[in-house]
Amino acid sequence: MLRLAIFALLALTGVAFAEGRRDSACLAMSEGEARVIPAAFGAPLAEETVRIRFLGHASFALETPGGKAAVTDYTGYIGNPDVVPDVVTMNIAHDTHYTDTPDPRIPLVLRGWGELGQPARIDEEIGDLRVRNVTSDLRGPFGEGGRKDGNSIFIFEVAGLCIGHLGHLHQVLSDAQHAAIGRLDVVMVPVDGGFTMDADSMASVVNRFRARLVLPMHWFSADRLVAFVKRMEAGFEVDVASGPEVEISLDSLPRRPTILVLEPALIP
Template identity: 55%
Template sequence: MMLRHLLLPFAAIALLHFLSPMPAHAQDSARPISQCQAIAQSLPEVTFASFKPFSVLSVQGAASDEVKITFVGHSTFLIETPGGVSIATDYSGWYAPPETPDVVTMNKAHSSHYTLTPDPAIKHVLHGWGDDGEPADHDVVIADTYIRNVTTDIRSGGGMMEPDGNSIFIFEVAGLCIGHLGHLHHELDDSDYAEIGRLDVLMVPVDGGLTMGAESMSRVVTRLRSALILPMHRRGPPVTNFLQMFGDGFDKSFATEASVTVSMRSLPRKPLIYILQGV
């Protein structure tokens, strides 16, 4: 009986801690829990999390909630969420959305992927590289969107690899897992795939060599097995060189517009490589 009375206060404290609201920028001790991230129980096979913790229910959305994705130029897409959040990827200012986005992500491989003087009206500027000597580490909830990153290495001067110079940014919104590979310079390993988890929509560079060759990049795309694949960063070879890497297991289509609207309900059943206007 005495033991039960002693345990009751601890149980109450634990319950209050569980129900406390999550801060907008989570620290290591209270990170949001990804609905898309793989749990590396036995690599290369992975098990995906399916639970819905109290702290991130707001980013789940309904199956009919739609996200609009527009190709702006080069590696910049504009992602518009049901909650009104606008996000520009690999933002340099060279390819600017029609209105100032709420969030921009950047990578520093080339000046066409970042700017150190962004518009002060942009509320959230997320660098894909570390500014303090440590790898970039983003876990941010902004309205209905959870944004996180997985770092990869990039080629620097002389062909040497710079650790953690690029980030794959992942946007979890409306139940969707949307990934942007950035300026990916090497194939991913099992730990990378486990950290990334499920990606329903994938933005992939198809330049044929400035990032990776078409064959290497196609292996990454095949492994991720996203439902909707959006090519970007096309320089040099035609996009058909990339498409030729994929057999009958993938559909391919050229869009008549620069935008696509997607929801959990509208995701293609068979992986679709969809080339938006302007690519």
């Protein structure tokens, strides 16, 4: 039903559709052919291929070719209780983006805020997956009383891909922050239009990254999602998936930057 609603709204607005520590790979440029492949979470992955499943709100599950699994903005529930991620990230201490009681079976729990006013500094490897962060500032209610370094942008490096989750982004990023993040092939972006940033500011962030694949999240309603797509359509292809998942590799990234709308669903 959600997919049909999104299609209908996009059609009404005239949107067109188309098809040691390892060194970081995120400073290099990538080129590839246009191909994104829906898949079933948990099925065997081809070499150098990553699976991404949209669980809802700001949570995604990532599965690596080496069999490692990560969940972003982990709140304690991902669906199937028998699925235990190898690593979870929580970008902000907000009840829909974190939990104080993570599953004790999870080997690596990464909180994106530091202690005693210090920024979180995260750079971890588990199997074939590297996870690191770059912090950004939070504004307070009504734009005042914000918290420096209160949000973490998490970057997942695997199979030559650089996958970024912008978290609860409240600021247009500086040159230094962009440099610290590096290349992003895939970016998960909040498109609510106000709870994080206004639509124009968020669009400027996305346009500067120029990632090959943009996965909208944190959109609350089909109307807000469609408003973001309409704002971006001049520079991006648009595709609406038939389910919650996509498989990608460095070679299969779309040639032209593409917004891919995934339909949220927990892990069965």
